[in-house]
Amino acid sequence: MKVPSLENVVHSAAVDTTKAAMEPVYRLVSASELWKELRALPRWQKTLAVLIILVGGAILKENLPKSTRFRRFLKEVAEDIPSELLDALWRKEST
DSSP states (O other): OOOOOHHHHHHHHHHHHHHHHTHHHHHHHHHSHHHHHHHHSOHHHHHHHHHHHHHHHHHHHHHSOOSSHHHHHHHHHHTTHHHHHHHHHHHGGGO
């Protein structure tokens, strides 16, 4: 088993902490009027919105460079955004 470097441990902890700190932001987004309107869309339109979120996330993921530690940090945090938004979009439908 390889022991990670202190730099990698700190990086992982910073990414995970930031992702957890973003949760209130996702809750605010999912409580917004725009998000309520998105949730009320017919299923096919909501599916189209999901595809747009996924494509946007893929474009963001591919175009954020990882050349520095800070950019790598931003990329790893940004990669979490589409899944969080999708969770917020579909969650209300099941309740």
